[in-house]
Amino acid sequence: MITCDFAILPVGTETTECKDYVTAAVQSIKDSGLSYQLTGMGTQIEANNLEELYSAIATAQEAIFKLGIGRVYTVIKVDDRRDLENRTLDAKVDTVEKMLK
Secondary structure, three states, X not given: OEEEEEEEEEEOOOOOOOHHHHHHHHHHHHHHOOOXXXXXXXXXXXXXXXXXXXXXXXXXHHHHHOOOOOEEEEEEEEEEOOOXXXXXXXXXXXXXXXXXX
């Protein structure tokens, strides 16, 4: 299981408001069928391979461009762990939660 945290930032907007851009990007991830979690600072997704991961992110970027933005800046963090099976986003959080006192 590959997990990823990413954020797409539109560059050159007229205002500081980003909700329309975030909505377009997240809708494209939702439409991809990949499991995802929206957070206050980005979006986390799970993928079976790098091809579907990068394809989903590329589609999210294109969704921003379709709104008339000429430039986007994307930050991507990928955890491609192959020594354990099914290390989902929830499993990672559960592991730490169980260790907290």
